[in-house]
Amino acid sequence: MAKVLVVDDAAFMRMQLRDMLTKLGHEVVGEAENGIQAIDTYNKVTPDFVTMDITMPEMDGIHAVTEIKRNHPNAQIIMCSAMGQQGMVIDAIKAGAKDFIVKPFSIDRIKEAVDKILN
Template sequence: MAKKVLVVDDAAFMRMLLKDIITKAGYEVVGEASNGAEAVEKYKELKPDIVTMDITMPEMNGIEATKEIMKIDPNANIIMCSAMGQQMMVVEAIQAGAKDFIVKPFQQGRVVEALSKISK
C-alpha cells in the first residue's frame, strides 16, 4: 500500500511540483495545505504517513505547525522544505521534530531519498 503524504506549502506552484515528484515516486498525495494552521487540521483529519512542510508560510509557519503536529502525534514523519540560506530555521525545525529537510528548488532525487528514508 502506498504511503500517504500531506503536502504543505503556501505556493500552489510548489505544491504542484512536489505532488508530481511524490506521485511519480509511488506515494499517494492525500491532501494539501497552504499554511500551518490548515496543515494541523488536515493532519488530524487525514492522518498521513508523511508530511512535507514548508517553513515560511502565512498564519502559522512550518516550525509552529510541526510542534503542533508533534503534540498530536509524537511519531509524525515531517520533512521540512526550505529555501536556500535558511540553515538556522532548519536546525529549529529538526529540534521541533522534523525528521529530514529538503532544499528548494526541489531536486527529484533528493525528495525521493528523503521520502524513502523516513518511510522505512
C-alpha cells in the same frame, strides 16, 4: 505506497511536490497552504508523512511541526526550505522534523528523504 500531506503557501510548489511524489508512487491525500490548515488537514487524513514548508503566512512550518508532534508523536515530517534558511532548518529538526530538502527540489533528493523516513 505512502499517504502524503503536502504543505506550502505557493500553489506552484505544492503542484511540483505532488507531481514528484506521485511519480515516486505515493498518494497525496491532502494539501495545505499554512500551518493552521496543515494541523487541521493532518488530523483529518492522518498521512504517513508530511512535506512542510518553513515560511508561510498565519502559522509557519516550525510551529505547525511542534503542534502536530504534540498530538501525533510519531508523525514523520520532512521540512522544505529555500536556500539561506539553515538556522530555521535546525529549529525545525529540534521541533521534530526528520529531514529537510532545499528548494528547488530534485526528485532524487525527495526520494532519498522519503526513503529515509519510511524505512
